[in-house]
Amino acid sequence: MAKMIPMKERGKRTPRHMPEQDVHKRIHNFNEVSLGYTKEDAIYEAQRCLQCRSPTCMDGCPADINIPEFIKKIVEENFTGSYFEILKTNNLPAIAGRVCPQEEQCSKACVWNKANKAIHIGRLERFVADWARDNKIHLERVGIEKKNKKIAIVGSGPAGLTCSADLVKIGYDVTLFEALQKPGGVLVYGIPEFRLPKAIVEYEIGEIKRLGVTIETDFIVGLTKSVDELAEEFDAIFLANGAGAPRFLHLPGENLNDVYSANEFLTRSNLMKAYAFPKYDTPIKVGKKVAVIGGGNVAMDSARTALRLGTEEVHLVYRRTSKEAPARKEELTHAEEEGIIFDFLTLPLKILGNEQGDINGMECIKMRLGEPDESGRRRPIYIDGTNFILQVDLVIVAIGTAANPIVARSATGVKTNKWGYFITDENTCSTTRKGIFAGGDIVRGAATVISAVGDGKRAAKAINNFLQ
Ligand SMILES: Cc1cc2nc3c(=O)[nH]c(=O)nc-3n(C[C@H](O)[C@H](O)[C@H](O)COP(=O)(O)OP(=O)(O)OC[C@H]3O[C@@H](n4cnc5c(N)ncnc54)[C@H](O)[C@@H]3O)c2cc1C
Ligand code: SF4
Numbered sequence: 001m002a003k004m005i006p007m008k009e010r011g012k013r014t015p016r017h018m019p020e021q022d023v024h025k026r027i028h029n030f031n032e033v034s035l036g037y038t039k040e041d042a043i044y045e046a047q048r049c050l051q052c053r054s055p056t057c058m059d060g061c062p063a064d065i066n067i068p069e070f071i072k073k074i075v076e077e078n079f080t081g082s083y084f085e086i087l088k089t090n091n092l093p094a095i096a097g098r099v100c101p102q103e104e105q106c107s108k109a110c111v112w113n114k115a116n117k118a119i120h121i122g123r124l125e126r127f128v129a130d131w132a133r134d135n136k137i138h139l140e141r142v143g144i145e146k147k148n149k150k151i152a153i154v155g156s157g158p159a160g161l162t163c164s165a166d167l168v169k170i171g172y173d174v175t176l177f178e179a180l181q182k183p184g185g186v187l188v189y190g191i192p193e194f195r196l197p198k199a200i201v202e203y204e205i206g207e208i209k210r211l212g213v214t215i216e217t218d219f220i221v222g223l224t225k226s227v228d229e230l231a232e233e234f235d236a237i238f239l240a241n242g243a244g245a246p247r248f249l250h251l252p253g254e255n256l257n258d259v260y261s262a263n264e265f266l267t268r269s270n271l272m273k274a275y276a277f278p279k280y281d282t283p284i285k286v287g288k289k290v291a292v293i294g295g296g297n298v299a300m301d302s303a304r305t306a307l308r309l310g311t312e313e314v315h316l317v318y319r320r321t322s323k324e325a326p327a328r329k330e331e332l333t334h335a336e337e338e339g340i341i342f343d344f345l346t347l348p349l350k351i352l353g354n355e356q357g358d359i360n361g362m363e364c365i366k367m368r369l370g371e372p373d374e375s376g377r378r379r380p381i382y383i384d385g386t387n388f389i390l391q392v393d394l395v396i397v398a399i400g401t402a403a404n405p406i407v408a409r410s411a412t413g414v415k416t417n418k419w420g421y422f423i424t425d426e427n428t429c430s431t432t433r434k435g436i437f438a439g440g441d442i443v444r445g446a447a448t449v450i451s452a453v454g455d456g457k458r459a460a461k462a463i464n465n466f467l468q
Contacts, residue, residue: 046074060109062454083132091165097126152234157185159240159440162456189271226410239438253351262398287394294398295325428462
């Protein structure tokens, strides 16, 4: 049985590396890149935790996980206890442990961060969740009194799933409506298999269904039924329909053949398994030389997917530098290791095509960084006379997403801001119409999985208060 180690020993240890799939192999497959901790790795890493009386790490966790407590249970080899501790506040631990930007959240707030030795909290969370799945440990829902109130949740991404699970756990009757054929939102159609295996997403959604949530797929709120109609049937509604509409740059040539939005490119590959065509019947175009425009996680995912589909040369075109790129550091490193060519400080001006409408290049211009703009990042400025043609035959635009108005249009009295995002109270997620709440990307704009989880939790609490 492992045990706590003396404080002096904890200081001597260096953070435990997580094994990864060999780079030369992984660029030819869609299997997960990061391989997870072994039991020994997890205990070693957990033993480094100082069990702080005032754990600063928790300030960085939007899901309020009791981090020192779940880590302590790993040291004690009480993995079931550790799993249940996490489940008290986060219903998606195997997912969050894989895709949360911990280096910007809990690990950044860990006291060890000052010494560059932050505890790898996400890797530990992932270990515990994977262990529980492998050992068939389930949270049982026993002795919960039914409340006889019905709640509708719109959208099955992390915000909707979390809110559903939290409400069903306290006795509400919850139905989750999802437009697509599979629940999971971006976790299923956006984030690729090699970062987040779909079997894991299905498993955690299965656990939420086990708790009693009903999921209705192929149900487009705003089309199949309006929010106003749902409001007649249900006692409260949580709108968590995400921000899934693609955005474009409005460049000349953007309507040529073989210009994809990242959204369509990734949906084809992830949800419709186009990478296994013709086994699955959705095709996807694989260019010889591809340009991906953008610098966030979506751009990295698109570039790395294109590479795995067989593209010979993938360029990532971004108008600032790696320092300003919003993608997770880990994703940038993985993309670089895999041979993605970074064209930083480069702005696309025009996509060029031949008479048949096929792409035969992209005109770009070099940039330099000036003074910081309103986002705090240094403003990119053209360098005159540096125009050049990037030889590519496929372009993927990954510059972010926007709100789709279909849900808002069907919800009388629920106000949106000028970008179409719902206006809510920060603490309760309540909208401008009584009994209707909203959270996740459809309130924040493109954000993170864990902030969507946090909104789902806050909304569940507020809905419970509202219905009491
Ligand atoms: C490619 C990609 C990679 C990303 N990588 C990361 C990452 O590594 N780490 C991280 O933290 N975040 C990442 N993000 C962001 C993160 O995934 C989102 O912030 C998060 O999923 C938002 O959750 P949500 O529940 O608000 O919405 P979503 O996950 O967008 O889910 C919304 C759901 O609502 C459904 N819906 C929409 N309209 C309707 C309707 N009319 N009726 C019924 N259902 C509807 C949608 O089909 C969808 O299933 C990434 C995003 C993308 C696109
Ligand atoms: S701040 Fe770091 S060391 Fe302290 S309890 Fe949290 S994870 Fe452990």
